[in-house]
Amino acid sequence: MAHYSRTKKLAARNRRARIEERNSLVREILSRPKISRTDDTNYIPGKCCNGGAYRFIIDYIPLLDGKGFMIDYHTSSDFDYCPVDGQFQDCYKCHQWDNFLGKCHAPRKNISLGELVDKILNPTGYEKECIEDGTIRWNV
Numbered sequence: 001m002a003h004y005s006r007t008k009k010l011a012a013r014n015r016r017a018r019i020e021e022r023n024s025l026v027r028e029i030l031s032r033p034k035i036s037r038t039d040d041t042n043y044i045p046g047k048c049c050n051g052g053a054y055r056f057i058i059d060y061i062p063l064l065d066g067k068g069f070m071i072d073y074h075t076s077s078d079f080d081y082c083p084v085d086g087q088f089q090d091c092y093k094c095h096q097w098d099n100f101l102g103k104c105h106a107p108r109k110n111i112s113l114g115e116l117v118d119k120i121l122n123p124t125g126y127e128k129e130c131i132e133d134g135t136i137r138w139n140v
Contacts (some may be wrong), residue, residue, distance in 0.1 A: 048076040
């Protein structure tokens with residue numbers, strides 16, 4: 001019975017620690033103008049502009065209504081790259097591009113605060129491996 005009690009107390013302590021870690025991350029996220037995820041998995045400094053070894057960055061920018069974050073994609077490549085879809089493509093050839101107004105009408109992807117916190121705290125699969133070896137970094 002004593003062992004069960006210790007196990008239960010340890011589980012409660014671990015739960016409180018996870019909640020505090022999450023709350024601390026939420027406070028940090030809300031204090032910043034944006035959160036970025038940098039992927040240097042294939043990045044090589046001498047080939048990062050037009051040699052195929054690019055850095056990829058995802059910015060999470062707070063929405064004005066405070067109900068989440070807009071996702072914005074970037075790369076170190078000199079080639080055309082869509083900030084809405086995160087793909088190599090020329091905006092002017094996209095069906096969402098308005099030539100008359102000179103702007104894109106593609107709906108921006110959004111993510112909630114809870115989803116962003118989960119992405120940071122609970123990476124899975126390949127992303128988890130890359131975070132552990134330092135090729136993917138969060139700027140939180």
